[in-house]
Amino acid sequence: MDHKNELKLQAALDGELSEAEAREVALWLARDQDAVLLQTELRNTRQALSGAQAPMMLPESREFFWSKIQREIAREEKPAAAEVKTSWFARWQRMLIPAGAIAALAIAVMVTIGPPAASSSADMAESSHNDAGAFTYHDYDAHATLVWLSYPAEDDLAEATPADTVQ
């Protein structure tokens, strides 16, 4: 039995269903033994609980009690609303002051360190390929650049002739 139906049984017990829904549950109970067992269990539990706890009585009426809570909430909300109404200038000032401090710090650092050394060959590299399929790859750590050409494997270009010697 799914949870939805279990809740329906509980609601039927509590008298919270409409007439049509109550008729539907009654028809369901007539053919489903499991539902009958569950409803009996719920009824027994309800009866056990109803005798166990004494009802709590407020010293004042319900309406007066809730109006006190409402007044307290309204009282606490007023200073928060007042805070929101700060001037746009104050808001910009709050943003600009730290931004300005960071910018000043960055300038100070740059002036101290100076322009970066041209330590990466790739930063200054320019390439022009006559091979449209060529690609270039640079490894910064290894200080190595690969230009791979896309020409098909041919003996003419690729051949390492026996006459070539190591010097």
Place this chain on the structure above:
Amino acid sequence: MPAFAADAKKGSAKFEVQLLWGTDLDKSPDATHKPVEADVEKKLKSLPLRFKSYFLVNKQAVDIATSELKKVQISDKCAVEIQSIDNLKFETTFYGKGKQTNKRTQAFPLGEMLVHGGNAPGSNAWLVVVKRVH
């Protein structure tokens, strides 16, 4: 002193141009080939190349003074032109079968390596390495 400043002071640079053969074989069928140098191999391993072994086919050294241009014919079909712009920046032009294939201008500090490569028959590759050694 940083390497760049030292290089500029000297006014000339020495390069090695090497022709390599890349393959998945453990041993080259050409007895004249030698194993690639360890430092070159280490740099090749950092590049997106899949070959198991590299063999040195030919090697030539060249001295280039500032603003000087020199051409190295590393094989019958491959040549590399190196021009010093200011002894820090160099322009390399790679020629294949007599035609200009690629021109690249970059900083070339000591130890920097530029590799041109392409497919060779039998799922192998040829590579021309330009390395600054001084």
